[in-house]
Amino acid sequence: MRTGTNHLFIPGPTNVPEDVRMAMNVPMQDQRGPDFGAFTLSILADLKKVFRTTTGQVMLFPGSGTGAWEAAITNTLNPGDRVLMARHGQFSTLWAEMATRLGLTVDVIDIAWGAGAPVNEFMRKLAADRKGEIKAVFVTHNETATGVTSDIAAVRRALDDCFHDALLFVDGVSSVGSIDFRMDDWGVDLAVTGSQKGLMCPAGLGILGVSQKAMKASETSTMRRAYFEFRDFKQTVETGYFPYTPPTQILHGMRRALDRINAEGLDNVLARHARLAEGVRRAVAAWGLSPCAEHPSLASNTVTAIRVPDGVDARDVIRIGYERYNTSFGSGLSRLAGKVFRIGHLGDLNEGMCLTAIAVAEMALVEAGADIEFGSGVAAAQAWYAQGRTAEAALRMAAE
Amino acid sequence: MRTGTNHLFIPGPTNVPEDVRMAMNVPMQDQRGPDFGAFTLSILADLKKVFRTTTGQVMLFPGSGTGAWEAAITNTLNPGDRVLMARHGQFSTLWAEMATRLGLTVDVIDIAWGAGAPVNEFMRKLAADRKGEIKAVFVTHNETATGVTSDIAAVRRALDDCFHDALLFVDGVSSVGSIDFRMDDWGVDLAVTGSQKGLMCPAGLGILGVSQKAMKASETSTMRRAYFEFRDFKQTVETGYFPYTPPTQILHGMRRALDRINAEGLDNVLARHARLAEGVRRAVAAWGLSPCAEHPSLASNTVTAIRVPDGVDARDVIRIGYERYNTSFGSGLSRLAGKVFRIGHLGDLNEGMCLTAIAVAEMALVEAGADIEFGSGVAAAQAWYAQGRTAEAALRMAAE
Amino acid sequence: MRTGTNHLFIPGPTNVPEDVRMAMNVPMQDQRGPDFGAFTLSILADLKKVFRTTTGQVMLFPGSGTGAWEAAITNTLNPGDRVLMARHGQFSTLWAEMATRLGLTVDVIDIAWGAGAPVNEFMRKLAADRKGEIKAVFVTHNETATGVTSDIAAVRRALDDCFHDALLFVDGVSSVGSIDFRMDDWGVDLAVTGSQKGLMCPAGLGILGVSQKAMKASETSTMRRAYFEFRDFKQTVETGYFPYTPPTQILHGMRRALDRINAEGLDNVLARHARLAEGVRRAVAAWGLSPCAEHPSLASNTVTAIRVPDGVDARDVIRIGYERYNTSFGSGLSRLAGKVFRIGHLGDLNEGMCLTAIAVAEMALVEAGADIEFGSGVAAAQAWYAQGRTAEAALRMAAE
Amino acid sequence: MRTGTNHLFIPGPTNVPEDVRMAMNVPMQDQRGPDFGAFTLSILADLKKVFRTTTGQVMLFPGSGTGAWEAAITNTLNPGDRVLMARHGQFSTLWAEMATRLGLTVDVIDIAWGAGAPVNEFMRKLAADRKGEIKAVFVTHNETATGVTSDIAAVRRALDDCFHDALLFVDGVSSVGSIDFRMDDWGVDLAVTGSQKGLMCPAGLGILGVSQKAMKASETSTMRRAYFEFRDFKQTVETGYFPYTPPTQILHGMRRALDRINAEGLDNVLARHARLAEGVRRAVAAWGLSPCAEHPSLASNTVTAIRVPDGVDARDVIRIGYERYNTSFGSGLSRLAGKVFRIGHLGDLNEGMCLTAIAVAEMALVEAGADIEFGSGVAAAQAWYAQGRTAEAALRMAAE
Structure with missing residues (x-):
């Protein structure tokens, strides 16, 4: 249930x-x-x-x-x-x-x-x-x-x-x-x-x-x-x-x-995706994990594919998220199966949702055997989201 | 509105x-x-x-x-x-x-x-x-x-x-x-x-x-x-x-x-379509109009295409139904445009809905110039639907 | 079902x-x-x-x-x-x-x-x-x-x-x-x-x-x-x-x-109720039945309580409507139980819906033993609804 | 927007x-x-x-x-x-x-x-x-x-x-x-x-x-x-x-x-509330804040009222949560206004949602002036939720 x-x-x-x-x-x-x-x-x-x-x-x-x-x-x-x-x-x-x-x-x-x-x-x-x-x-x-x-x-x-x-x-x-x-x-x-x-x-x-x-x-x-x-x-x-x-x-x-x-304004929509995605990427970095994207300039603002540490099966991360935490992450497809799990961060999204994704991912990673510190990714994302506020305030006021 | x-x-x-x-x-x-x-x-x-x-x-x-x-x-x-x-x-x-x-x-x-x-x-x-x-x-x-x-x-x-x-x-x-x-x-x-x-x-x-x-x-x-x-x-x-x-x-x-x-049971679904369709056909007959189907044995249980009388444009019937009575009938397609309007009677349907279709069609036909007696089609369908009750009662009891 | x-x-x-x-x-x-x-x-x-x-x-x-x-x-x-x-x-x-x-x-x-x-x-x-x-x-x-x-x-x-x-x-x-x-x-x-x-x-x-x-x-x-x-x-x-x-x-x-x-405009809403109600009343008259309201000037534009003929139980009319025709009429309350059934005609309503009510009521009345002619009430309402069109067209154009 | x-x-x-x-x-x-x-x-x-x-x-x-x-x-x-x-x-x-x-x-x-x-x-x-x-x-x-x-x-x-x-x-x-x-x-x-x-x-x-x-x-x-x-x-x-x-x-x-x-089973519903509530309470403790409840034995499993530090206005925490993070917390009522904000944790809830509440609360607290470490409450709750898994697995299997 x-x-x-x-x-x-x-x-x-x-x-x-x-x-x-x-x-x-x-x-x-x-x-x-x-x-x-x-x-x-x-x-x-x-x-x-x-x-x-x-x-x-x-x-x-x-x-x-x-x-x-x-x-x-x-x-x-x-x-x-x-x-x-x-x-x-x-x-x-x-x-x-x-x-x-x-x-x-x-x-x-x-x-x-x-x-x-x-x-x-x-x-x-x-x-x-x-x-x-x-x-x-x-x-x-x-x-x-x-x-x-x-x-x-x-x-x-x-x-x-x-x-x-x-x-x-x-x-x-x-x-x-x-x-x-x-x-x-x-x-x-x-x-x-x-x-x-x-x-x-x-x-x-x-x-x-x-x-x-x-x-x-x-x-x-x-x-x-x-x-x-x-x-x-x-x-x-x-x-x-x-x-x-x-x-x-x-x-x-x-x-x-x-x-x-x-x-919302298309430009604001795109800016929101960029801002929310950066929070997820900072969480990944705080975990000490690598994204699939070879270079930061290639990092997508709609999905982050995360390489799990050696010895961890990304399928376990996904399964644990789904079974225990009612959370769906994207799987590693084809040759990336087991090596990667993906966090989709596009569409109708906000900070709270990204923090949920990160917090649940931390639990699923740890339970799948990864050596991740609880809250570390969340903290990195929070610091970014909070920091982004001042700059964004001006933009938002203009938009509304 | x-x-x-x-x-x-x-x-x-x-x-x-x-x-x-x-x-x-x-x-x-x-x-x-x-x-x-x-x-x-x-x-x-x-x-x-x-x-x-x-x-x-x-x-x-x-x-x-x-x-x-x-x-x-x-x-x-x-x-x-x-x-x-x-x-x-x-x-x-x-x-x-x-x-x-x-x-x-x-x-x-x-x-x-x-x-x-x-x-x-x-x-x-x-x-x-x-x-x-x-x-x-x-x-x-x-x-x-x-x-x-x-x-x-x-x-x-x-x-x-x-x-x-x-x-x-x-x-x-x-x-x-x-x-x-x-x-x-x-x-x-x-x-x-x-x-x-x-x-x-x-x-x-x-x-x-x-x-x-x-x-x-x-x-x-x-x-x-x-x-x-x-x-x-x-x-x-x-x-x-x-x-x-x-x-x-x-x-x-x-x-x-x-x-x-x-x-409902697939057989009952089919029987219901047959029964409801027959009511519509009897209404058409009561109006003195002809279906598009050349012979009764060909008549569809899901849609009846009705030829309007000479001098009446079926497009007017459809337009009047839509604009005045919030009712959508099917139009005559291609070479049948203007000559035919269609009553769809399939899917999730009951007697009351068919009687609505017939009653509104009567109004739209009359307002489009047809010489139709108000209530004539409705009465023909009612007589059929009511008649069908006894026979159907047994079937229904078995089904429920 | x-x-x-x-x-x-x-x-x-x-x-x-x-x-x-x-x-x-x-x-x-x-x-x-x-x-x-x-x-x-x-x-x-x-x-x-x-x-x-x-x-x-x-x-x-x-x-x-x-x-x-x-x-x-x-x-x-x-x-x-x-x-x-x-x-x-x-x-x-x-x-x-x-x-x-x-x-x-x-x-x-x-x-x-x-x-x-x-x-x-x-x-x-x-x-x-x-x-x-x-x-x-x-x-x-x-x-x-x-x-x-x-x-x-x-x-x-x-x-x-x-x-x-x-x-x-x-x-x-x-x-x-x-x-x-x-x-x-x-x-x-x-x-x-x-x-x-x-x-x-x-x-x-x-x-x-x-x-x-x-x-x-x-x-x-x-x-x-x-x-x-x-x-x-x-x-x-x-x-x-x-x-x-x-x-x-x-x-x-x-x-x-x-x-x-x-x-819609409140005045138009009230006018619509008056017009639709009159159709129902004309159907009742065409059936040869009497409304509960003692005088036409008292007739409500939101509900018509209809006295059934002697020998007919209004509860049967309501039951038949519900069981056979998926239609809910109002019952006669208290001392009117069995003597009256009611057609509510208020709120979000149009002609087709009133005609449905009348057509189903005719079937239920007949099946409950009343001597009513199929289509008679429907025809009376249709004649009124169609007649009302010209006058209303002007009103409507003004409103839209 | x-x-x-x-x-x-x-x-x-x-x-x-x-x-x-x-x-x-x-x-x-x-x-x-x-x-x-x-x-x-x-x-x-x-x-x-x-x-x-x-x-x-x-x-x-x-x-x-x-x-x-x-x-x-x-x-x-x-x-x-x-x-x-x-x-x-x-x-x-x-x-x-x-x-x-x-x-x-x-x-x-x-x-x-x-x-x-x-x-x-x-x-x-x-x-x-x-x-x-x-x-x-x-x-x-x-x-x-x-x-x-x-x-x-x-x-x-x-x-x-x-x-x-x-x-x-x-x-x-x-x-x-x-x-x-x-x-x-x-x-x-x-x-x-x-x-x-x-x-x-x-x-x-x-x-x-x-x-x-x-x-x-x-x-x-x-x-x-x-x-x-x-x-x-x-x-x-x-x-x-x-x-x-x-x-x-x-x-x-x-x-x-x-x-x-x-x-779910009423007993499981109650156990879930207890488990999820404890995570929120551990987050509050990790922040170094006090609940309104005078003693742990009084702590409610449906809502936690949290006293904000001196110098912080709880109304700011709530306002920031609402305006910046699309998140609604409960306010301090009457004499508690400004001193307390409340996290409701009852009804249809899971771990991810509680972690969202905690993560957003951390951001709102910090932005309202509290000296809280990002991720600290989240980590405390995660440790509890993860720990609870083994014991709960047996219960859950029995329930399903």
């Missing part, structure tokens, strides 16, 4: 705010009713702001982020096209596998799980591609498996410096809405995210930002697709309707989640 | 029962948590009962029914395969279009919108197919656009009588769970449905019943697919987990909806 | 609108938190508008309307005080009983259940009361048991014409917010209502409108009271806080319900 | 568990419907188990705990009756004031706010009362203002040792369901609680346990009462119905809350 709050610190699905939950708990409605169009259009308009795009087109597909990946590929590339990407975590690995399955020629650069996107290596390959055979570069903005955020602006610069015309695909599933993401500034052609991370809704909606260049590519792309056809979506959504039965419930949640983001 | 219940009589998304709504309104959870597997498996087991299959595999894909259609095709057929189907309504038309897009050779039989699946014509074509070029027959069990239910058992007999090995695809989106559907008895290989019709949940989950024969075909099928890959689903779901982030919310609703179906 | 909407046509608790339900489904909060005061004050301000008072004080007591009755009495009267009232239904009977229990000398006028407040008789008694022994006149604005609305303005005139100083107590439980109620214009001193009728919330909050005259009386009243003490409420509520733990959940619902009333 | 969980650590209303919230979010229903009686009776039966009474009668009154206090008094005592009680906190003070208002002669013993019920002093007074003038002894089981739990068994022994016949009234508002409470064993005659504490529901329902002796007293009691009349309740509730409109919503919540208590 579990009692009390189920403390959820996986890197998604994230905690859905109360008012978003309430907004979703509505009776079914006619998705062809006369008011529905304006409702949809307001969501798309606000999602554009979250992607920071004015010229791109936002698309919604019932499905998961994986489905949105597929939509991005099948609508804009052609069978056999060569794409360039790095494999440095579970999600970049799965993306490469999908690209292969869908018939692309995938030029993979394998680097350490914990490294960021290998911009120099990309640059070298792009520069060498005189014939323009590379049709797209795929970058995982935030590797959820390792807690690594890569530098998309640098990849854009690499493309530009090489005068290379490849499309830039970015997996922003665990970054959009939580980590600075600039679709237009960075020239992202296909930005992929889902409803269940920074957008604070349940899973069930794949979301795409599509540049005009990508829209153009979709007109001639010859890959087979039907459900995920951009053209169908674009045609019907002009008036706010869908080519399929939309998940109206999640759309209502999305509307409210976007209201929240607008009320 | 709208007041009172929003009366929803579209043929899906259907009214979600209160307890299903409540079951969905839960905080997010770790879909990799240790309890999650058993939860998923219980849903799959109960869905098999709804499909009436013991040997088939049920699969769930976040997405719409359209997505499930695509999954069925891309996993079991090969590029260029010839498939046989009829076009007799909007949904069969869209299905044929999808098949073409995905690279199949579609052998379409165009018949009247209002006709049922042309079993004799199928038979003739199958018999003529000596080389076994037809790889699949696609049948729309319940054409939601016309309110026509086709005879799947007869199609199976046609295949068997011809000793034809084609896969049998059935679109059961608006029939499974509401109209008798027998996957094993009828030898259905790919049964497609969605969460938002007879299963009384919001839209967002495509559901497939896959026969062992279809599973076998999927091992060699060479169509490109990734998100909808059967193999991925099958592997992870054996222990109750998903290859993607599942929409846990809808799964909780589905669990409760299945509890409801189990409590 | 019940399926579909539970059709609720009791005269309260009434159907709670979806958004009100959602507004109530919030986590607990600190009712002493800094934001709470403004929240409470906004509710009180809007309730004053519903009571149509600018000078009165609105008070809220966790409890039922019965509790609010007690609060009104014990705060303003003295032991042994003589009060004047009529007994013409179950609720006026209970009120008289309470007054006696609390130690008042109750001067009761017994009239027919179905009659309105006996203004002339009141006048006669007040005129005869030379010594001013009558300290209060109690009037039931809307007798929920009989569906009779009395003329409060006339009672006020009677008091004024006699230059009588008695306090005017009005039971507005089933009228405030649904039937025109004018606390200031009518000089009502103690107006009592509850959360669960026209205010569209669940039961649990007794609501009082207290005139300045009544506030003054409360300063010297010597009846024993503690929980319901006006002074405690008045003192703490000045800043929006409560002398007890308030039911924050219902307060959130009330806030939203008042938003709805403000959005 | 507040983000993340609103951390609620006031000593009530407590956090309502998710499933209880969901259970309450139901449409209105007919509280006179045929199924309603059994529903009510199941709640009363389970509440008896929580009160640990087999011979007593449980009663429910829409209202707050204050209302239930009044019901207890007015139904069983007579005007002018002498009652014995101690004043040692805000709630015992309010209770004494109510008794006076209602016309009792209150024999008050004033002791320190932080002391427990003065059993010896009670004993002395009872022994001296040769004429049996003391009609009742009032004891506050758990003084919510000071976090002090008194020894009711000892008070009962005092009464018995004196062969005194006074009724024993116990305020169990913040103890019943969270701290061991034994109505029958302790011979409690009137036990008062509310829905919003250990019973994990919103405020709105006053709950009484009434002994047979008290029931008998109510037959002859001459205090004025109406709304709170025991006889009315007893008569109608025999079949599960109410003499007033019950708050059905809270009743549904109560049903689910009782299901939770039954599933």
